[in-house]
Ligand SMILES: Nc1ncnc2c1ncn2[C@@H]1O[C@H](COP(=O)(O)OP(=O)(O)O)[C@@H](O)[C@H]1O
């Protein structure tokens with residue numbers, strides 16, 4: 001795999017109680033690339049994604065074995081500040097979840113709680129984040145209207161802007177387009193291409209065509225195991241593993 | 254299994270269409286050669302008429318490929334099948350065109366008394382005929398050793414071509430009377446050599462379809478076939 005590695009897991013097992021959900025996963029995810037994780041539902045994609053911002057920690061019975069590294073640092077180490085970690089590793093969910101406040105306040109929320117705006121113009125931070133999320137032109141005249149008035153696709157881009165406003169390094173996206181119409185989906189995908197210059201993006205999707213369109217690398221998870229991880233072109237043109245091939249050619253019976 | 258039944262059927266159908274077109278064009282080349290050897294102008298005319306059928310097959314198959322890509326988004330080995338078919342029909346269609354060229358020469362030479370039997374040309378044609386048959390079989394059965402065999406046979410065609418070339422040049426130098434026929438024979442040999450190159454392209458695609466690797470399996474023919 002070329003280039004520097006941003007995220008890495010080493011022999012990670014993940015349990016919900018007695019249930020082994022991720023099995024011995026070792027992966028090296030490159031910086032400033034889009035990595036897609038595909039697999040049938042329930043295979044452990046979301047759980048895998050949540051390893052990197054420790055969102056699994058709060059779930060009942062969750063237990064991690066092995067190492068999860070960001071920039072070579074073990075993020076499950078006891079001296080890790082989880083709040084700082086989550087600032088560095090933003091997450092976008094399947095259903096857009098804007099706060100029921102104004103568009104402006106949605107984006108300003110993170111910088112305010114992290115004190116990022118001190119000495120900086122908050123308006124500038126908000127505008128910058130909205131521009132990166134390709135939403136600025138659509139909302140610049142109504143920043144103080146409620147975020148809930150926006151369309152689903154706009155709300156999702158607002159959630160992306162909200163993540164970006166705290167200047168993260170990694171963006172985790174869990175089926176970010178699955179609740180959106182096709183045009184909004186393509187807008188989010190286009191947006192991701194622009195974002196990878198500055199961020200490392202990991203996207204979970206059950207839509208293989210989407211993975212093929214947006215990502216540089218693709219990992220296929222099946223029943224908690226990372227079956228294959230390779231450049232996206234290889235996965236979709238000539239996967240090495242029979243299971244991967246059966247899955248992406250739609251022959252899972 | 255059986256999750257994408259109608260898709261499977263369409264993909265299967267596409268492969269059968271390619272085989273059918275391959276054998277149709279193979280038959281065109283056989284008839285063109287027979288027309289040349291037996292100076293049978295009616296048969297030559299038949300080959301010329303066959304070309305429209307080959308062209309229609311080409312367009313029909315390409316349309317199906319594009320439709321499958323647009324509507325079914327084939328992936329991995331399925332994608333490689335569709336990609337292989339799209340490329341292969343272009344090469345096969347060219348063999349049909351060369352058959353027509355040979356048929357036209359057969360018509361031109363139909364009143365001539367040949368100054369020598371068409372031995373080497375017939376041998377070339379027989380090898381090309383085998384190569385087409387084997388390539389279609391390799392495609393159908395995903396037979397990589399057979400692919401390699403076809404690529405090796407191309408060297409044989411090149412070799413025959415070179416021998417014939419030297420021989421005919423010699424005749425022409427010695428006797429200007431023979432230039433007319435010899436020139437046409439050279440053209441025919443050249444067309445056959447090109448047909449072999451095209452069928453090797455198809456064979457290389459079969460290799461790609463099976464392995465995902467695009468290779469030049471008959472590197473020797475590349476250098477000799479440069480214009
Ligand atoms: N909070 C939870 N408590 C217990 N089991 C869970 C929890 N969340 C997910 N699981 C189980 O973990 C497995 C993987 O789930 P998940 O990571 O959500 O899969 P995916 O995102 O691929 O659909 C599933 O078997 C699911 O039932």
Ligand SMILES: [Mg+2]
Nearest residue numbers: 045046047174
């Ligand atoms: Mg999930």
